[in-house]
Amino acid sequence: MSIVFILSQIVNVYFVYIIYVKLLVMLDISVDLDVLSLADFQTWSDNNLYCFLSLRSKSVEGTSAKLAARAFVCWEEKVAMLSMSRRSTACESI
Secondary structure, X not given: OOHHHHHHHHHHHHHHHHHHHHXXXXXXXXXXXXXXXXXXXXXXXXXXXXXXXXXXXXXXXXXXXXXXXXXXXXXXXXXXXXXXXXXXXXXXXX
């Protein structure tokens, strides 16, 4: 096997892992997610950041970098999500 092939497989596994972690966060599944960093949030789309922040009643104004930083802080501080009755409208405008 060539080194390029091995490196490409490592990159593929990393991206699958990041997608998996993002899905767990978006679905609010209780799992040990201490592996997330600010860099992980910076890979999210603005729509995903908007939804993540809206579900926690946080501001969605600012640049992508500010949204990512705000989402990371919410995650670090374990900011609670809206009640189930209010969740359905939090991300509707995306």
